[in-house]
Amino acid sequence: MGLSQSSQGTQSPPPATQPSLPSHAPQSILSLFLPATPPLLTHDHIPPALSDITLVTSYLAYLGLPLELALRILDEARYWDGCRRESKKEVMVYSTRDGGYVKRGLEWLTGQEEEVPEAAMAGDGGLEGGKGKVWYLVSSPIGCFGDSDPMNTRVGHGERTAWVKEVVIETFSKDQGWSNYAQHYGTYDSSYSWFEVSLLRGDKEVPGSRHIVQHNVHAGQYCKYHTNTLTIEHPTLQLAQQGDRIVLWVRALYPGWSNWIREGAITVFSAPFPQA
Template sequence: MASGSRSRRTRRSRPLQRVERSEDDREEPESVEQHPISIPDLRAVRLLLMQLGLPAELVYSIIDEAEYYPVVRGRYVGPQISLDATSGCQTRGGSCAAQLCMLTPPIPGGAPDESFKVKRVTWTIRGHDQGWGGERPGTFRSAYSWYEACIFRPVPSEGSSTNSRPGTAHGGGYGTLSGLLRRKYCAPKDTQDDLQEAGYSLVPVPGHTPGVLYLAREHVDPAKAEDAGRGIGAGFIESLQPGDRIGLWMRAQYPGWANFVKKAEVEVLYDVY
């Protein structure tokens, strides 16, 4: 399993957005988003700019530069979660632990004749690890607590399309998948039986450990990413579809290693056109 981000706290300015929050939200003071953006708002602004006589390429460029897009956000803010590599392992005597600490809501899609694209995924994580140090000073190499991101996808019910909109697939309801939160596993792949019961599948994506920020079509040097404590994000954004939910995992491996999280947030900026 590829190692993920050890970068613990990052902030990025962002435009006023429509926010769809997960069921795992906790109360926390924060700035008020006064002008949330909805999919109909996006359509209306795009049409207005075109009615002004601007060429389509310029309209799309303006929308993109302003980041005038809806957002889906999943957050965990609450009591500190701890994961020990030994006691958190599902297997007795094992020392490789995985715990799902946060889920986003399903990502909405547009109308049947509209295209869908995720523009950006941003992680903000506040926490710390515990373990042995000194093997590779000044880098995140040889650190055995990390985060991993995954994509959960509703399994289509009989007679429905694999590209069905949210709510048309078996298990697409909001609450079923949340039963995986904070269960003990050795690795995310060990959720298969529980996911099948919930009506979801785990989407295989190479290089899908979370960094601080993933951009569409972004290329990241794997060596530099590892030194900086982040994943390369290859294929993650391109794999996302309407109805998908993003999960954030805490990981710890080998005796003496542990992972602690106090706050975690994932923002998904998406476009329909």
């Protein structure tokens, strides 16, 4: 028995849609030159406070778990307190100039000069700059606990010992936007515009603590966001002691090279227990 005309599909099928790329699909090289999306430095998840960590530890112990196992669970879950410092001050660092260049000829100041030792910024202090070398941001002390103020400068909590777990470095920056090496455009090869971290202990830099964490895109046309996570295996953190501070340095080398940073952040994650 044939189908009636009213039951036959008379509408044409909807046009096929173009498949969308998965979120994890690699970006094309053109993305290195296209305008960046708004900076992500303002998007953070609020880490647990020390009181939260203590409370959850008590809950797990109440359930009958041995303390060692409870702390292992918290460590594996990355249930750590965090102290975050960020800056949205723009500065251009030129390879051939001392200090940073600010638009309208203003003097470059980080805004943290009052919270670091004055001796650190003079002579052979740990924040002494030079040509193509300027400190941009200093973290809260290693071992800080955020509690009510996630940007505090306190160390520990009373006499409580804290262990650094992880440090996250964020930057939003670009180089001078040109070079004589077109073959490297859009890559990170032969980029002489970069960022370093070091440890500040008192007013001195900890020997051997300075390491490169990120290069700018070679001849990048727009600022790019980068995030770098330093685990406890990182050579800088291997030297860290409670009370040390992470310093973010803006660097440029060789004539013509510069480093323009618009935003930066350092988050220090700590916990009141050692590595599981």
